Amino acid sequence: AMDTSADPGDDFYEYVNGEWLETTEIPADKTNYGSFTALADEAEQQVREIIQDASATDAAPGSAEQKIGDLYNSWMDQEAIEARGLEPAQADLDRIAGLSSHEEIAAAMGDPALGAPAPYAGYVDIDSKQTDRYVFYITQSGLGLPDRDYYLNDDQRFQDIRAAYVDYIEQVFTMAGMEGGAEKAQAILELETAMAENSWERAKRRDRSLTYNLMTLDELKDYAPGFDWDATFEAAGLSDQDEFVVRENDAIQKLSATFADTPVETWKDYLTFHYIDGNANALPKQFDDANFAFYGKTLSGQPEQRERWKRGVSVVNGTIGEAVGKVYVEQHFPPEAKAQMEELVENLRIAFERRLDNGVEWMGAETKEEARAKLAAFTPKIAYPDEFETYDGLEVVEDDYYGNRRRAQVWGWNDMISKLGQPIDRGEWFMTPQTVNAYYSPNRNEIVFPAAILQAPFFDPNADPAVNYGGIGAVIGHEMGHGFDDQGRKSDGTGTLRDWWTEEDNERFEALAGSFGEQYAAYEPIEGYTLNPELTMGENIGDLGGMNLAYEAYKISLEGEEAPVLDGFSGDQRFFMAWGQVWQRLYRDEELINRIKTDPHSPSEFRVNGVVRNMDEWYAAFDVSEEDALYLPPEERVKIW
Known part of the structure; x- marks a missing residue:
C-alpha cells in the first residue's frame, strides 16, 4: 500500500498509503472506499450467506429464521412490489x-x-x-x-x-x-x-x-x-x-x-x-430510481445503485440486525479474540492512568482524581451483547415488504418508548455485532466494539503487537478518549452531566483545544471547503488522545523488551504505519463536501497527518526535521491526553 518514495515528514498519509491511493478505484456503487468499507463488504457477504441459509430453512412461524428469511424475500420480490403500485x-x-x-x-x-x-x-x-x-x-x-x-x-x-x-x-x-x-x-x-x-x-x-x-x-x-x-x-x-x-x-x-x-x-x-x-x-421502481438519482447521484456522486441483494442485507441488518448478529458471532468470531481484546482494553486503561500520573501536566490534582474515578467506572463491551433481541411481536410476511417495513417501524417505536419508567438496561447495545464501527456512550460511560471491526487491519490475534496497538489499540483509545473530549468530559463516571473540573483546569483545557482547532481550521480537503474545528473537535481530540494512549499501552505490552525490526521497520514505525493504513480512504468530491459540512470526523488524511505531527515519538521514529512540511515546533505540538 505504501509509497516509500514519499517523505513521511512531508505527507505521512501518502507515505503509508500512496500506492493504494494511486491504484484503487472507488466501486461504482459507493461514495467512498477504504479499510472500513472493505471490512463492511466482507461482513455483508457473510450476512448474505446467513440470510440465504435462513431463507432455505423450513422455519417455524415467529422464529428468527422465519423473520430473517421472509423479510429478505419480501424485499427481493420486485415483481410483487411493482404489481402493487x-x-x-x-x-x-x-x-x-x-x-x-x-x-x-x-x-x-x-x-x-x-x-x-x-x-x-x-x-x-x-x-x-x-x-x-x-x-x-x-x-x-x-x-x-x-x-x-x-x-x-x-x-x-x-x-x-x-x-x-x-x-x-x-x-x-x-x-x-x-x-x-x-x-x-x-x-x-x-x-x-x-x-x-x-x-x-x-x-x-x-x-x-x-x-x-x-x-x-x-x-x-x-x-x-x-x-x-x-x-x-x-x-x-x-x-x-x-x-x-x-x-x-x-x-x-x-x-x-x-x-x-x-x-x-x-x-x-x-x-x-x-x-x-x-x-x-x-x-415501484420509478420511485426508487428517482430517489437514488437525487440522493445517490446528485447529492453524493454515486454513479450506480447498489445491487438488490446488498440493499436487502442492509434492510435485514437495519430491521432485525441482532437476530442476524447472533448467528454471525457463532460463525465468524472466535472466543479467544474477545479475550485478547479485553487484555488490550485493560492495557489502554492502565496507560490512561499512567498518563494522568505523569503525562497530563496541565491538569491539577483535584480534577485528576475525578478523571481517575471516571476511568475506573467506564465499561468496555466487546464483540456482542450477553442477550440478543428476539423481536417478539414483530410480524414479518414473505410477500409484503411494504407492510413489513411499516410494522417494523411501529414495533421499533413502541419498543423504544416502552423503556420509559423502566429500570436502565445496562446490557443494551446500539450497534449490531456485524457492524464495522465502534462508539462511546457518555451517559453510560461505556465503549462498545462490535465483532466485525475486530479483524485486520484493525485487529489480528496473530499480528505484530505494534500493528494491533496502532490499529485497534488506537481506535479503543479514541473511544475511551471521547469520555474526556471537549463534550464527553462534561459527564462524570456515572454518566451524569455535571462540571467536575476546576476553573483553572478548564481554562487550560480550552486553550489546548483551541490551539488544536487552529491547526484543523487550516486544512482544506477540497478547494473552497476548509474543516470546521468546532464540528470536528471531539473526534480530533479522540484521535490524538487515542494515539497517545495506544502508544503508551504498546510500550506496556513490551514489558521492557525492545521491539524487533521487521521488514526494515522499527516497532515505533510500524505502530504509526498501522494507524495511517487504518484510515486509508478515497472520497468522491460530492461525498467529501457533504462530510465536511455534516460529519464530526475529519477526512482520513487529516486523521493521520493532523495527529502524528503532534506526537514527539513520530518525529523520532521517522527522523522528521524542520525542513519537512508536517513539522511543528515542539512548543506548538498539542498534548491533551
Missing part, C-alpha cells in the same frame, strides 16, 4: 390528504405508523442528569437535505442542489398522479428553508451544556406554543409523560412558530412528499 401506501396518502387542521397535522407527525417528518424528532435515552431513569428527548428535525447549509449557502454547488431537489419533489408528485407538483415543490423548499434558518448549526448541537433543557409538558407548551404537543404526543404514545429534555431549545421554539404560521395545505404537501420519498424503496 401505490396501493399499499394509498390509505396513508388518503389520510394525509384529508387532514384539515394544524392539530391533525401534528397528530399525523406523531404517528409512528406514518413515520412522517416533523419540525422535531424524538428518542428515548438515559436522562443525562438523572442517570437512573429514561427520558424522552426532543430535537430539531424536518429537513430533506443533509444540513441547513444546503438551504442557506449561496455557492453555486448548493444552488444547483436546491434546484435539483425542487425538480425531484415535482417528479415525485407527478409519478404519484398528483397535480401542481411544481408549485408544491417550491412551497416545500421555502418551508424547509425557513426551518433551516431556525435550526442550530451542527457545531452548536454538539455542545452538551446547551442541549440539556428539562421541561415539564406544561412548560414546553408555554415555551413553544405554536405546535400542538398534546396531539403529537397522544399519537406517539407519550401522553403519560410529564417531563422532556429539549435539546435545541430556542430552535424548537422558532420551529413551533413556523409550524403555526405555515398553511395546512403546505404541511399536507410536505407530508405527502416525504411519506412517498421515505418509502421509495418499497414502492
